[in-house]
Amino acid sequence: xxxxxxxxxxxxxxxxxxxxxxxxxxxxxxxxxxxxxxxxxxxxxxxxxxxxxxxxxxxxxxxxxxxxxxxxxxxxxxxxxxxxxxxxxxxxxxxxxxxxxxxxxxxxxxxxxxxxxxxxxxxxxxxxxxxxxxxxxxxxxxxxxxxxxxxxxxxxxxxxxxxxxxxxxxxxxxxxxxxxxxxxxxxxxxxxxxxxxxxxxxxxxxxxxxxxxxxxxxxxxxxxxxxxxxxxxxxxxxxxxxxxxxxxxxxxxxxxxxxxxxxxxxxxxxxxxxxxxxxxxxxxxxxxxxxxxxxxxxxxxxxxxxxxxxxxxxxxxxxxxxxxxxxxxxxxxxxxxxxxxxxxxxxxxxxxxxxxxxxxxxxxxxxxxxxxxxxxxxxxxxxxxxxxxxxxxxxxxxxxxxxxxxxxxxxxxxxxxxxxxxxxxxxxxxxxxxxxxxxxxxxxxxxxxxxxxxxxxxxxxxxxxxxxxxxxxxxxxxxxxxxxxxxxxxxxxxxxxxxxxxx
Amino acid sequence: xxxxxxxxxxxxxxxxxxxxxxxxxxxxxxxxxxxxxxxxxxxxxxxxxxxxxxxxxxxxxxxxxxxxxxxxxxxxxxxxxxxxxxxxxxxxxxxxxxxxxxxxxxxxxxxxxxxxxxxxxxxxxxxxxxxxxxxxxxxxxxxxxxxxxxxxxxxxxxxxxxxxxxxxxxxxxxxxxxxxxx
Numbered sequence: 001x002x003x004x005x006x007x008x009x010x011x012x013x014x015x016x017x018x019x020x021x022x023x024x025x026x027x028x029x030x031x032x033x034x035x036x037x038x039x040x041x042x043x044x045x046x047x048x049x050x051x052x053x054x055x056x057x058x059x060x061x062x063x064x065x066x067x068x069x070x071x072x073x074x075x076x077x078x079x080x081x082x083x084x085x086x087x088x089x090x091x092x093x094x095x096x097x098x099x100x101x102x103x104x105x106x107x108x109x110x111x112x113x114x115x116x117x118x119x120x121x122x123x124x125x126x127x128x129x130x131x132x133x134x135x136x137x138x139x140x141x142x143x144x145x146x147x148x149x150x151x152x153x154x155x156x157x158x159x160x161x162x163x164x165x166x167x168x169x170x171x172x173x174x175x176x177x178x179x180x181x182x183x184x185x186x187x188x189x190x191x192x193x194x195x196x197x198x199x200x201x202x203x204x205x206x207x208x209x210x211x212x213x214x215x216x217x218x219x220x221x222x223x224x225x226x227x228x229x230x231x232x233x234x235x236x237x238x239x240x241x242x243x244x245x246x247x248x249x250x251x252x253x254x255x256x257x258x259x260x261x262x263x264x265x266x267x268x269x270x271x272x273x274x275x276x277x278x279x280x281x282x283x284x285x286x287x288x289x290x291x292x293x294x295x296x297x298x299x300x301x302x303x304x305x306x307x308x309x310x311x312x313x314x315x316x317x318x319x320x321x322x323x324x325x326x327x328x329x330x331x332x333x334x335x336x337x338x339x340x341x342x343x344x345x346x347x348x349x350x351x352x353x354x355x356x357x358x359x360x361x362x363x364x365x366x367x368x369x370x371x372x373x374x375x376x377x378x379x380x381x382x383x384x385x386x387x388x389x390x391x392x393x394x395x396x397x398x399x400x401x402x403x404x405x406x407x408x409x410x411x412x413x414x415x416x417x418x419x420x421x422x423x424x425x426x427x428x429x430x431x432x433x434x435x436x437x438x439x440x441x442x443x444x445x446x447x448x449x450x451x452x453x454x455x456x457x458x459x460x461x462x463x464x465x466x467x468x469x470x471x472x473x474x475x476x477x478x479x480x481x482x483x484x485x486x487x488x489x490x491x492x493x494x495x496x497x498x499x500x501x502x503x
Numbered sequence: 504x505x506x507x508x509x510x511x512x513x514x515x516x517x518x519x520x521x522x523x524x525x526x527x528x529x530x531x532x533x534x535x536x537x538x539x540x541x542x543x544x545x546x547x548x549x550x551x552x553x554x555x556x557x558x559x560x561x562x563x564x565x566x567x568x569x570x571x572x573x574x575x576x577x578x579x580x581x582x583x584x585x586x587x588x589x590x591x592x593x594x595x596x597x598x599x600x601x602x603x604x605x606x607x608x609x610x611x612x613x614x615x616x617x618x619x620x621x622x623x624x625x626x627x628x629x630x631x632x633x634x635x636x637x638x639x640x641x642x643x644x645x646x647x648x649x650x651x652x653x654x655x656x657x658x659x660x661x662x663x664x665x666x667x668x669x670x671x672x673x674x675x676x677x678x679x680x681x682x683x684x685x
Contacts, residue, residue: 004607004608005606005608007606007607007636007664007667007668007671008635010617011621011636012636012637014612014614015538015614015617015618018534018614018618019530019531019533019534020530020533020534020537021529021530022529022530022550026529026547026550026551026554027522027525030525030551030554031518031521034516034518034521035516035518
């Protein structure tokens with residue numbers, strides 16, 4: 001019976017020195033979780049930067065467009081009289097009656113003399129006040145309005161302070177449009193207030209910059225009012241920014257949730273692909289000779305094949321590169337090709353961008369478009385039309401980014417990037433009645449050229465590792481041809497199809 | 504490198520220091536996890552989650568108490584959290600069992616066997632038994648940790664003891680030659 005012990009004691013004693021060694025994989029997992037997080041945190045700011053750049057570009061573009069349009073529509077009076085502008089608004093006082101011109105009127109009452117300045121510098125020179133508003137004009141290139149205000153107040157009543165105090169009493173919207181009004185005045189253009197209200201959001205940035213540029217030390221009560229007004233403006237703007245930031249934060253959260261749900265340790269993909277290629281030109285022109293500008297042209301369907309690899313920066317963004325072999329074929333129809341006994345027709349009979357071989361040199365090439373059939377020998381009219389077929393081959397090295405718009409089993413991606421094209425085939429054929437003759441090669445193909453690529457990819461996940469891809473892609477060629485005739489702007493379209501294997 | 508230095512390095516998310524801390528304490532915390540879990544796999548999950556929490560929250564550890572004690576608390580809390588979310592404690596109207604002294608023969612009971620019968624206990628009994636009998640928490644603390652009444656804690660403990668006793672006795676009966684060993 002001495003052996004009887006309390007059960008708690010038995011367990012405690014027996015298990016006191018119990019230690020079990022966990023599997024090594026556990027440390028691996030812990031390590032991965034701790035340091036993968038770190039990597040994720042790095043991605044977020046990167047994404048912020050990308051989003052930020054995109055937002056800034058969109059903003060500048062909108063601004064530039066607005067200003068360019070306005071300048072185009074409105075006759076620009078350099079040095080529009082500020083007083084007049086304010087008098088215009090005088091006829092439309094806002095609900096509170098705290099309009100810009102009221103304060104200006106007050107200023108008038110203090111015998112302020114307003115002088116307009118063709119350089120956009122407005123100076124109010126009252127007897128005892130010195131109020132200087134210096135305004136930089138917006139430039140179309142960056143669409144940025146700069147607005148610096150120096151307010152030096154000696155009798156304690158400045159136009160600027162009044163303006164802003166009265167604005168301060170209005171709601172935020174009105175306030176913003178007022179400041180826009182000022183900016184517009186600064187531009188020296190006659191401004192439609194409603195139009196400006198439309199671009200309020202984009203202008204906010206300017207106003208904020210404006211507020212920040214107030215650097216003069218604040219010396220008296222009224223300037224404090226100015227500061228208050230600006231602070232309130234900033235508050236309003238900050239609120240708006242916060243909501244934008246919130247939205248971005250939500251999107252990011254959603255993204256990071258995706259990350260958690262789809263932990264992808266496999267970031268690398270390899271994807272062989274094959275695509276039919278259609279080669280064409282956006283404008284009417286010819287790569288061969290100016291006589292063929294008006295000829296009908298046909299892009300033959302050729303093939304591209306290659307292999308690519310991609311790296312997933314995160315679940316949505318991939319960077320990819322690869323190597324493709326691309327063939328292109330472009331046919332110029334309605335060409336008369338005949339053995340030239342002499343060049344008696346008087347019309348131009350050669351192709352300027354052709355380095356003809358022995359066969360090619362014997363021939364004369366005439367565009368039927370340029371011939372007056374009544375004036376040409378009968379033999380010419382009866383000669384069957386030929387086609388000049390230009391066949392090019394390139395080694396294409398694409399460098400693209402792929403962003404997942406829809407990230408499901410059936411995924412949709414936007415693809416953008418560029419390719420380097422290294423010419424490796426250059427042949428020109430004359431094709432007539434099913435017979436082809438190599439007549440030479442083009443002398444205007446650059447050994448190295450580029451294309452800007454834009455595509456839409458649809459991926460279907462067959463399994464975790466294997467995806468089926470279909471990517472219609474438009475590639476606009478840049479400097480493939482060193483010279484061309486007419487408006488020859490070559491491009492090629494491919495529907496890149498293949499599968500990708502994740503490893 | 505001293506422990507304090509290691510902790511400082513861990514606060515900077517230094518992988519080497521984390522690895523050292525892990526090596527020092529993994530087996531202790533794993534055995535703890537094993538006792539609080541249903542099985543080996545769950546214990547591994549618990550250990551992993553606990554260490555991730557430990558390294559993420561190590562900034563909150565002040566060098567007042569022992570690191571081991573703090574890590575143990577995190578590990579236990581991680582285990583409790585697991586059951587808190589599955590709601591095993593939300594049992595109402597359970598009959599309260601009076602605590603009686605449960606004594607058994609201190610036979611050559613194997614560690615593995617004891618661990619096994621702890622793991623086989625229903626969750627609520629296992630957790631209370633571990634907290635009270637093995638890790639010296641009071642019923643009051645347990646009631647707060649598990650959000651149950653002190654009475655429930657006591658009756659769960661009593662029930663756990665009864666089950667364990669029964670299992671040990673059954674085990675001893677099945678192996679009579681060991682029952683009067685020595």
